[in-house]
Ligand SMILES: NC(=O)c1ccc[n+]([C@@H]2O[C@H](COP(=O)([O-])OP(=O)(O)OC[C@H]3O[C@@H](n4cnc5c(N)ncnc54)[C@H](O)[C@@H]3O)[C@@H](O)[C@H]2O)c1
C-alpha cells in the first residue's frame with residue numbers, strides 16, 4: 001500500500017509525549033493489555049498505550065471523588081491563577097502541542113496550531129469567569145424570610161471527548177469544570193489520546209493539586225467506560241462530545257442516576273447564500289467552513305443552499321479556490337489540508353457522493369481518494385444542483401464533499417434548512433439585514449452565523465438543539481453546566 005512517510009516530530013519539551021494514563025498526579029502503566037495508536041497519514045504505529053480495566057476507571061473516579069472534597073473549597077481566585085498558568089503553559093508549548101495533534105489526528109499543522117490557540121483560550125476565559133459565579137438575593141412572600149442563592153460545583157465530572165479536536169474539545173469542558181471547583185475524569189478517543197496526556201503534563205506544571213485532572217485510557221473497553229461513568233453515583237455530571245448515536249446511548253445509561261448531562265452531538269449545517277450576498281466573501285467563507293479539518297467538524301457547512309440565479313457562478317468560484325489546496329501529511333508544513341481520520345471516513349464520503357450523483361447531482365469537481373498519498377487522503381469533491389432527496393440533505397457527511405442545492409425563496413430555503421433532526425450550526429449570507437434577521441429567527445439551530453463561516457470562540461455559547469444535543473460550552477453560560485444552584489432561606493427574622 002502506498003503511503004507518504006513523514007518523520008516523527010521531535011518535540012522541544014519531550015515530557016509532553018506520554019503513553020500512560022494519568023491519575024492522582026501519577027503516570028500509570030500497570031495494565032497488562034494495550035492498544036495501538038496509528039498515525040492516520042502513514043498507518044504506522046505511533047505508540048502502544050494501556051487498555052485500562054473498569055476497576056482502573058473506578059480507581060480514577062474514587063481519586064476524583066476524594067479530591068473534590070478539598071478542591072471545592074479552594075478559592076475562585078486561586079483556581080483562576082492555576083487556569084491562567086495553564087493558558088500560558090499551552091501557549092508556551094504551542095508548537096509541540098500542535099505537532100502532537102497533527103501526528104495523531106492528521107490535520108494540517110497550521111490548523112493544529114489554530115486549535116491549540118483556541119483550546120488554550122478556554123483556560124483564559126474561565127480563569128476570568130471563576131471569580132464571577134454570582135448568586136442572587138430574593139425576598140420570599142413571607143416577610144420574615146430572606147433567601148439567597150449560591151452556585152456550587154456539582155462534583156466529579158466524566159468528560160468523554162472525540163478525536164476531531166483532540167485538545168479543544170477537552171479544554172472546552174475541563175476549563176469551566178475546574179473553574180467551578182469540580183474534579184474531572186477525562187476519557188479521550190483512543191485515536192487521539194496523546195493530546196489529552198500532554199494536557200495532563202501541563203496541568204501538573206500549572207499548579208493544580210493532584211487528583212483534580214485525571215485521564216483514563218481505553219479503546220475496546222470504551223462502551224463499558226461510558227456506561228460506568230453514566231451509572232456511577234460518584235460521578236455527578238457527564239459531558240460528551242461526539243455522535244448523536246452515542247449521545248442517545250449515554251442519555252439512556254444516565255437515567256439510572258439521573259445524571260446531569262451536556263451532549264454536544266452531530267450537526268447538519270445549512271449554508272444559505274442569498275442572491276444579494278457578497279459572492280466573493282460567501283465563497284471564501286464557504287471554503288473555510290466546509291473544509292475546516294477536511295470537513296470533519298460538527299459545524300462544517302454540510303449543505304450549501306445557493307440562490308438559483310447565482311448557483312453556477314458560485315460553484316465555479318468555489319471550484320477555483322479548492323484547486324489551490326495542498327493536501328498532504330499534516331506534519332508537512334506546506335500542507336494546507338491533511339488526511340481523514342481513518343479508512344471508514346473515506347468510505348462514508350464516497351457513499352454520499354455516489355448517492356447524490358445517482359440522484360442527479362452535477363459534478364463540478366470530481367475529487368476522491370488520493371491513493372498515491374495513502375488510504376486516508378481525499379481530494380475535495382464539489383457537486384451542484386443536488387436534489388433534495390440526496391442523503392446529504394439529511395445526514396452528516398463529516399468529510400470533504402461539498403453539495404450545493406438550489407433555492408428560490410426565503411420561505412423555501414428555511415423549510416429545507418429546518419428539514420433535519422439536527423440543530424447545531426447554520427450560516428446565512430446576505431447584505432440585507434432584514435433577510436439575516438428573519439432567517440436567524442426562523443432557523444431551528446443553536447447557532448446562526450451571519451456573513452462569516454468561522455465563528456468559534458471561547459466567548460460565545462456553543463451548542464445545539466434537537467438531536468444535536470443540549471448544554472452550552474464556552475461563554476458566561478459554560479460554567480453553569482458544572483454547577484447547581486443552592487437556595488438558602490433564612491427564616492423567622494425580625495420584621496419591622
Ligand atoms: N457538537 C459538538 O460540539 C461536536 C464537536 C465535535 C464532534 N461532534 C460530533 O462527533 C461526531 C464525530 O465523532 P465520532 O464519530 O468519533 O463520534 P463517536 O460518538 O463515535 O465518538 C466520540 C467519543 O465517544 C467515544 N465512544 C464511542 N462509543 C462510546 C460508548 N458506547 N460509550 C462511551 N463513549 C463512546 C469515542 O471513543 C469518542 O471518545 C460527529 O457526529 C460530530 O458532529 C460534535
Ligand SMILES: O=CCCC(=O)O
Nearest residue numbers: 164296297298299456
Ligand atoms: O467539531 C466541533 C467543534 C468545532 C468548534 O468548536 O468550532
